[in-house]
């Protein structure tokens with residue numbers, strides 16, 4: 001096991017490309033490879049994901 005998600009504590013196999021922290025499949029944007037914490041801060045740079053999943 002690679003580690004646990006920094007956001008929710010689930011087993012994680014993804015590494016955020018921006019902050020480098022571990023994130024599970026549910027806490028990372030697969031298209032961009034960044035975690036939701038970074039995605040909600042600055043993910044707007046990727047027009048691909050701006051119209052996608054909305055958390056709140």
Ligand SMILES: [Zn+2]
Nearest residue numbers: 005008024027
């Ligand atoms: Zn998670």
Ligand SMILES: [Zn+2]
Nearest residue numbers: 016019035038
């Ligand atoms: Zn991140």
